[in-house]
Amino acid sequence: MRLALSILLLACASMPIVAAPAMKPGSTRAAPQPPATPRHTASSTLHGVTVNDPYRWLENPEDPAVLAWIKAQNAYTDQVLAAMPDGKAMNARVQQLAITSTTRSSPMLAGGTLFYMQETPPQPQPQLIAQPWPDGQPRVLVDLNANGGNTAIVAYWPSPSGRYLAYGTAVGGSEMTTIHVLDVASGKVLPDAMPWAGGGATPQGLAWDADEKGFTYVRLPPPPAGHEVKPFHAALLHHTLGEPATQDTVVFGKDFSKIAEYRLLTSPGAKRLAVLANVGDGGPAEVYLREGKHWTKVLGDAANVRTAAWVGNRLLVASFANAPRGKLLAVDDHGNTTEVLGERKGAVQSIEPIADGFLLVRSWGPDWWVEQYADNGQFVRRLPLPAHGIGIGGIAAEHGQDRALISYSGWTSPSRWVEYDARAGTLKTVFEVKAAADYSKVHTYRIDGTSKDGTKIPVTVLAMQGVDPDGHRPTILYSYGGFDLPVVPHFVGAEMAWLERGGVLAFANIRGGNEDGQSWHAQGQELDKQNVFDDFHAAALALFDTHWTDRQHLGILGASNGGLLMGASLVQHPGDYRAVVSLVGIYDMLRHETNFSNGAYNIPEYGSIANAAQFKATLAYSPLQNVKAHTAYPAVLMTTGANDPRVAPWQSRKFTAALQRASNSGQPILLLTRMNAGHGFGAPFSQRVGNTAIMLTFFAQELGLPAK
Template sequence: MTPITSGGPMHLRSCCLLILALVVASSAQAVEPVPDRAGVPAANDPYRWLERADDPAVQQWIAAQNQHTEALLGATPDGAALGARIKQLATSGTTLSDPVMAGGTLYYMQRVPGQEHAQLMGQAWPDGAARQVLDPEASGLGSMDGFWPSPDGRYLAYGTEEGGNELLTLHVFDRRMGKTLDDQLPWAGGGPTPPGLSWDADGKGFLYVRYAPPASGSEVSLFNASVVHHTVGQPANEDVVAFGEYYSPVAEYALLNSGDARSQTAILAMEGDGGPVDVFMLDAGRFKRVLGHEANARQAAWVGGRLYVTAFKDAPRGKIMAVDGSGRVTTVLAQRDGAIQQVAPLGDGFLVVRSWGPDWWVEHYDAKAKLVRRLPLPAQGIAIETIVSAAGSDKAMLSYRGWTLPRRWVEYHGADGTLRTLLEAKTAADYSAIAIHRVEGISKDGTRIPVTVLAMKGILPNGRRPTILEGYGGFGSPVRAGFVGADLAWLERGGVLAYANTRGGNEFGEDWHAQGQKLHKQNVIDDFHAAAQALVKQGWTDSARLGIFGISDGGLLVGASLVQRPQDYRAAVARVGLYDVPRHEALTANGQYNRNEYGSVSDPVQAKATLAYSPLQHVTAGTVYPAVLLTTGANDTHVGAWQSRKFAAALQAAGKGVPEASRRPVLLLTRLNAGHGGDAPFSQRVNDSVLSLVFFARELGLPEKAL
């Protein structure tokens, strides 16, 4: 965001009034009816004209909204100083990705101060010096999104995307020759179907996920992805489908290679997001199904020549089943305390990552699945991210981070149980003064909801702390500890940050996820409200100083929360959120991939439940809603940008019946060259943080100076 300061305060006031007039005038077009061709009831939806991104009237409306948002936030007192501190914190440290090991080299993404995009680094392990392997941005190939080194480390497949369109093109870098080869493989996943790749044992080719190539002059269809094989050096049009041509229109795949001399390959195939997987293993040149949906399997890893699958049938916290080369299935580890999040090989045994609410830990088991020990990691305030290990080696590298800890790599020695720090991201600020608290909310049905509260040491509940509560609650994705980073700027001024472990994630296992899916989505909204009320009851804040924040499905949570209980929140920020749930399924490819999570409105019972919580359908004229900031990306293939346009227009129209003294701003910012945000440029992510925190500071009364 660029503050508008030229011309003095009178010029700024005139500019804001002019832009506001444009916004209101554009919203007046909302009465135009648009025929419904998607089978979703068109009743009471006067904002369908805003679904047409190529309409000049819509483009003018978007431009007016952007100008209004930037003008209002640019005039925020102390906004420039707060924004400068956020940028200082964000740009002064080094950031690291999770590592990948291949051919004796450790690969990872690293961004140092001054870099817009992270660069791919390689380091001969364990004693080699870190060197830059590749910077696609410098070659004009676009932003890197994913990399996959070959087993011997000679080749490196990597994905690029442009303009936030989220569709990947794969390239092959030859480390021996020091150049990117001519191989260019378009439509390699991205958008609704995530990318995936598995190298052949000889390193001469690989399997990868691909949408069907479109006919000449046509756009690619975001359905019917399959797994194809590419031989390095051959044209993409010679790639051969190896699996999945008729598996599912909403297919997603995870490709797993054993990484040993046998180079076994497994495919975890999913029919959309949020559901169980089918497990396939390569047998005599064909992929054979060895586990189906009935096992309720969710993830897998190769351990000692067998595929260890985490399954949740009759085991809501997860059990581990092993599949051998012949397809025989046996139970290795029965359900225990803690929900299984990850499995990895170690020596002749294995490691298991578990969680219980906000707490994460790692357990070491021997070859007979007997517990050896729990690893000596911090007991609270961290989350485990990646384990780099191999069968036969009693050493493993773990990547983890915490609220006050940037990403850290440690080496675990299975023989004696010791940990040794290998590498940690450096920061220029002191995060040791942050205190971590816990409170608990009681949801409508009596379910207990953990809430993590962060504040500077010495900042205690006084009932008036400006507080931001964040949640997600969907797709089995847990809310877990993540480094505070630039959000320290909020805490330094006496603000509070809180994170709710609502249902819909898998923090407590698969039942916790299922209780927030489909017909039970309202549970997530009630859980979030319980978390908010706990913050008030425990004296951290009150409704006049409480803000709520969410991204994507978390944006849906924020939207539903603010329309259902507007009196309980003072401000709301939602990024790339979902607000018209029935139309999401009807109009976007990703909406059909999301049926496992949201259900389908083609089912009358589900349609009734969906309409009961879908935010757009419950915006009521004359209601005093919280101050709202919505941000979206014009090229988003996950959640259409029209979702934010329609919701903003409805909230703005509802505010016309509110007395001016009580009316609160409803702002929308559309980034025209951006998508869902997962691989956004560094500067965009920083600006998103500035935008959100300046807005919250303006609305919640954050002190202008650090305490």
């Protein structure tokens, strides 16, 4: 379910553009009508309540009638989008802004070698690079661009000395991973290949042995011949280099959970291994340590562990039990814990070793920062990074090394890497992306909304210098609201095409994320999920109250769990939003738990409708069941990918059909299905750019963005 904002936009191709007359926001148009969708009798009875489900037939992707329906809906969507007059200019400008200088991401240090991903737009996919640190010559290790970008590198793991590199690939947005192994010095790919190595609901994971002769990795059970792999019952297997994957043996997790997720953490030199094991997504982890072949459970889920790191030979875990912002515990082999650092200002996001101590990444609302501590938990300093408007990316660091590489970006600043000296406390820029435009005139503003229960909701507003609140600025409001994932300041990039024409962007830090710690997350889970939708509505009202925009000029945007946010928002307050773009979303929460895609993994976040109280709460907000006939719904553009392993594509099909039948506003209800795409991970560059252009064109048409 997790989907970061940087890859929020689902891959799709650029659309054809023809001229058509512009429409005023809020007006109806003589537009083509959507294809009719048959309704069939189907229902479920839950806790004594009968719920009709006339579009259940759309759940079967193998049904020829469903395939014909998808084709007809795509044709209708293409026809409506192609008639929007701003498309050609918007597409051209988005492409210009997307062609930055080379970008880098995901840095890792191993044995004195820096590994990272590098992409030079319009290159379809990033390359995997190795560079002797700090002053060596970069060298391309893996480049998958020859096939047009349909195969992506989804994860990588260098061995302790940097001699070998394991990396995972996936095809067509499916995320189903095959692990390969490369000899770094020669660049030769070894014969070893491990299929079914996680992906989608089951995160990939790998930990090298200390002698570098093999590794432990996440794998799903191999499917019977002629069948697709099922995304359940993941376990940890051990692979020996040079041996066939069919001989790999289960070493942990055989009976742990049907919806197991694992994070593997190795100590320096890979001498010790810790596993953070989750039952489903969004909940706390259990912590296990391996000594030889023996595994010991050292912490249960009562400790509410969310992240951890080895600092030398000590495992430091961030525990949120009775500490909503997080405290640090050192764990010994027997599960005994010693508090190293108590709760302080700011929610703990991650831990990284450095010198003889560690770095902590913290957040509070939209503000992010990094602190340095000595080994005993004594505060050393806050790093001299910008105080506001940035998000912290990857940190490459090793215990005992005085220097770390820290990546960050901000609303108006593309990605930058700085070298931090832990002794001197200084930062030195070593890499920065050169943007394709001048972002210095983009201003940020902070406003607060007040949710239904009185909770203050931070909202960051972005607009060009001279674009002041006039009560009707075309505005796009984004949020996510779930799974412990924060809304993080990020470089707006190609969305400058919206700002430079007088549009406004807004980002809300609503509950369900962890910006303010685990209490902020918990208040948006399970029985309290309605808080998320109330928070988002409060953010919209704050934009009205501060005169940035009005109901005829506000569009809303979300993806994945944020798609659920979009669905609930538009059915609960249809008159408060003029346009909605909802990507790879969940809309039928009563059917989400079935064995489609990863619904079972989301029970820790959403609760289960097997519980009567949770069923009642879920039915009250589930978008599909709350569509009302003869209602003036806003204009809607939904997207989905046929290969999505995280959210079943039928979720979008059913919700689209229901809205098309019910809406009497005259505004378009559109669904775009891409047959060679997934949840958005690993999309080629051209597809990412094309989808940004479509999204901004749709909002420009519906919200009345001034012509360039």
